[in-house]
Amino acid sequence: MQTRNFDLIAFDWDGTLFDSTQIIVRCIQAAVCDVGGKEPTEKAAAYVIGMALMQALAHAAPDVPPEKYPELGARYRHHYARHFNDLSLFAGVLPLLEALKARGHRLAVATGKSRRGLDEALQSVELKGVFDGSRTADETAGKPDPLMLHELMAQFDLPASRILMIGDTTHDLQMALNAGCASVGVSYGAHEPEAFTVLNPLHVAHSVQDLQDWLLANG
Incomplete structure (x- = not known):
């Protein structure tokens, strides 16, 4: 050997x-919009993949105030759960x-x-x-x-x-x-x-x- x-x-x-990259990108974009932030570009959303979740979401949504981070995380998890069975x-x-x-x-x-x-x-x-x-x-x-x-x-x-x-x-x-x-x-x-x-x-x-x-x- x-x-x-x-x-x-x-x-x-x-x-x-x-x-899972494209699904994660779409879930980040949807979550940011759900809490009133400006939708990040695909490039910006893809860049944060690999970071810890809340660090990633905060980086992708610089206009979302910290007090909304719990809601932002919850919305991301909601969208991701809907697509979980689509991943392979x-x-x-x-x-x-x-x-x-x-x-x-x-x-x-x-x-x-x-x-x-x-x-x-x-x-x-x-x-x-x-x-x-x-x-x-x-x-x-x-x-x-x-x-x-x-x-x-x-x-x-x-x-x-x-x-x-x-x-x-x-x-x-x-x-x-x-x-x-x-x-x-x-x-x-x-x-x-x-x-x-x-x-x-x-x-x-x-x-x-x-x-x-x-x-x-x-x-």
């Missing part, structure tokens, strides 16, 4: 494994994860979702038990703070050099950089890949198959 360069591969969720894994994700597990990698999720949201998503796509660990924004610091990755290092007793972070946003790659970990970007999610360059990812994958090919050759 080829020697592994990374013992733990940590994935972002939305826009990296889960095909990107094609090819399950074979990718199976190939990495067979190669002996440990797998984790590091996401801006809540613990409840991630657990529901894992249950809905029958992924219980596939991941060896996970961190969510409501139980640790949100991206790009490196705490999620630091906690995974401690959990698996691994140095930063043995962990690879994969994500679709600059928040993911900045978190990896802040933690001293290598990263890989994917171009099919929320952020334009041109923004990844300054964050020094080892690779930018343009499809799940591209990601799998690169990981099996270099991971």
Whole structure:
């Protein structure tokens, strides 16, 4: 078996494994309008994906006063719940994860979702038990703070050099950089890949198959 360069591969969720970017964008836009804010552009709404929920909503709706944040969060959750069953894994994700597990990698999720949201998503796509660990924004610091990755290092007793972070946003790659970990970007999610360059990812994958090919050759 080829020697592994990374013992733990940590994935972002939305826009990296889960095909949810456009629905999240629409839910953010609708929630902001519901509380009287100016509808954010698609680009502005997509930019905040990956952040902790309230941090993301506040950033996307700078004209909404803080006293309306609880209502803003509630409206986002309302819209997202209506579309939850419309979401699915990107094609090819399950074979990718199976190939990495067979190669002996440990797998984790590091996401801006809540613990409840991630657990529901894992249950809905029958992924219980596939991941060896996970961190969510409501139980640790949100991206790009490196705490999620630091906690995974401690959990698996691994140095930063043995962990690879994969994500679709600059928040993911900045978190990896802040933690001293290598990263890989994917171009099919929320952020334009041109923004990844300054964050020094080892690779930018343009499809799940591209990601799998690169990981099996270099991971």
